Amino acid sequence: MLRLVVIAYLVLLVAWPVSLVFTGALSDGLGPVIDTFTDPLVLRALRLTAVAVLWAVVLNTVFGVGVALLLVRRSFPGRRLLAALVDLPLAVSPVVVGLALVLVYGSRNGWLGAPLAQAGVQIVFSTPGIVLATTFIAMPLVLREVVPVLEEVGTDQEQAARSLGAGPWATFRRITLPAIRWGVVYGMVLCLARAIGEFGAVKVVSGNLIGQTQTATLSVEELYMNFDRQGAFAVAAALSSVSIVVIIIVGLLRTRMEKRRGS
Amino acid sequence: MTLSLVDDAARAASSTRPGGAERRGRMNARRRGTRAAPPLSVGAGLGLGAAVIWMTVLVLLPLAAVVAEAAAGGWSEAVRVLTQPQTAAAIRLTLVQAALVTVIDVVMGTAIAWVLVRDRFWGRRLIDVIIDIPFALPTVVAGLVLLALYGPQGPTPVDVANTRVAVTFALAFVTLPFVVRAVQPVLETLDRDVEDAARSLGADGLTVFGRIVLPALAPAIATGAALAFARGVAEYGSLVLISGNLAMRTEVASVRILGYIEGGDLAAAAVVATVLLAVSLAVTLLLGAIGRVGGRRG
Structure with missing residues (x-):
């Protein structure tokens, strides 16, 4: 009985709606789908999303691995404060993130944006702003996955390597990185999914200039509002496919990490 | 995104379970x-x-900068913004809807976790995948798919577009995994001998659940509920298409902030944003407290 209630709830809330995005994209055959994905504006939006996601994943991976090493392997004043602050971005509403970035980097009145604009650098309403917003909302995802793995592997092997004369970089590359690699990859996958889907923060900082600062998620809204229902569904279906592939990868990685931990 | 957040919270909560001592x-x-x-x-x-x-x-x-911008106008300005009828209605709707969805999530999330852990049937793995979809799906796509099914052109007779029910649907969708993923690992490690013992002493199913299972799950449920509430308060993307953003009726706080930004009134936007920041800060602190209580009890 409970089983039926649960299945009905999940089908009505998730499975059925999500399946409609694929049937909706193909409702009038492949022609309109091809039109959508050859539309230069849509292609630019997809390219901008790719650029922002790439930056967000790279920056957050470097930041995440570096700060995780500092938090786990070093002691310094303010360590607990730093550990608490890194989680902050996950709790903040995307629209508030956008507003915060506009207040600091807006080219007219921003704390840092006005001097930067005078130096000829525009951040808000331009690609750097979109990169900043996407990086902000996904910031702690790699870090959070790497910290427990680092705690788990301990320092014995690193100390052995150091005592045999390996430098810090060689130790990191040959010992630490191989040990934490699945945690890093898992975090990167989560970061990728979050970055692709970002909407609210990007909407505020991009100014939504079509063809210039429009990302894929913004173009879904734009297409839908312009009554190009099938176009919206086509782009949404492409994004959903990525999400679903990501879920499956994450599931596989999780089973793999749990097995390693168990053995 | 929050997959790891829930995992962590669950890890904290699960230290109440038997066998947590060794872990600690x-x-x-x-x-x-x-x-x-x-x-x-x-x-x-x-x-x-x-x-x-x-x-x-x-x-x-x-x-x-958000807090500074909000504070720049002083108390009277903040009060004026927050008591403005449209803004007050948006904040009230956000809090009421987030609370309502949290209740739905606590009931359904615990039920889903129960079925996933205790029931054995074909397709259980598929349900496990479905639970994670709301985490990974772009929020605007979430709104789009709900509109496809429960909108005016959908295959169902239900049409909730531009109503408050639509807000509830969208928030229930995006917050679905929090309670499930917090409760599931704790339920998996629960010692069933105690339940069997209670049953052999004559307790019926409901008593066993209420007296034995529920107290053990409580910290995990509270963790999941707090995360779901915080997400519900902050949500924006999934609501844009389906709620219609009607002033005084279906407009939530984050949409109201965007309205202020688009109108060029950054100071008022910052005041409402500071309220949302305070809510997320409170939830973060609450989660820390739950983690500590859980750690002490086990």
Whole structure:
């Protein structure tokens, strides 16, 4: 009985709606789908999303691995404060993130944006702003996955390597990185999914200039509002496919990490 | 995104379970290990400096700017913005809807976790995948798919577009995994001997659930509920298409903030944003408290 209630709830809330995005994209055959994905504006939006996601994943991976090493392997004043602050971005509403970035980097009145604009650098309403917003909302995802793995592997092997004369970089590359690699990859996958889907923060900082600062998620809204229902569904279906592939990868990685931990 | 958030919270909550003692022993050993960790070398110090500067320019300075912008107008200005009828209605709707969805999530999330852990049937793995979809799906796509099914052109007779029910649907969709993923690992490690013992002493199913299972799950449920509430309050993307953003009726706080931004009134936007920041800060602190209580009890 409970089983039926649960299945009905999940089908009505998730499975059925999500399946409609694929049937909706193909409702009038492949022609309109091809039109959508050859539309230069849509292609630019997809390219901008790719650029922002790439930056967000790279920056957050470097930041995440570096700060995780500092938090786990070093002691310094303010360590607990730093550990608490890194989680902050996950709790903040995307629209508030956008507003915060506009207040600091807006080219007219921003704390840092006005001097930067005078130096000829525009951040808000331009690609750097979109990169900043996407990086902000996904910031702690790699870090959070790497910290427990680092705690788990301990320092014995690193100390052995150091005592045999390996430098810090060689130790990191040959010992630490191989040990934490699945945690890093898992975090990167989560970061990728979050970055692709970002909407609210990007909407505020991009100014939504079509063809210039429009990302894929913004173009879904734009297409839908312009009554190009099938176009919206086509782009949404492409994004959903990525999400679903990501879920499956994450599931596989999780089973793999749990097995390693168990053995 | 929050997959890991829930995992962590669940880890914290699951320390109440039997067998948590051994786990905590290891954690204490770890903590001892970190206390003995070496201080910063020159290279690590430079790395720390770079990380702190990066966090400051990316996160701390912008969030401080929101609070500063809100405070610049003083109390009277903040009160004026928050008592403005449309804004007050948006904040009230946000809090009421987030609370309502949290209740739905607590009931359905616990039920789903129960079925996933205790029931054996074909397709259980598929349900496990479906639970994670709302985490990974772009929020605007979430709104689009709900509109496809429950909108005016959908295959069902239900049409909730531009109503408050649509807000509930969208929030229930995006917050679905929180309680499930917090409760599931705790339920998996629950000792069933105690339940069998209670049953053999004559307790019926409901009593066993209420007296034995529920108290053990309570910290995990509270964790999941807090995360779901915070997400519900902050939500924006999934509501844009389906709720219609009608002033006084279906407009939530984050949409109201965007309205202020688009109207050029950044000061008013910052006031409402500060309220949302305060809610997320309160939830973060609450989660810390739940983790500590859970740690003490086990």
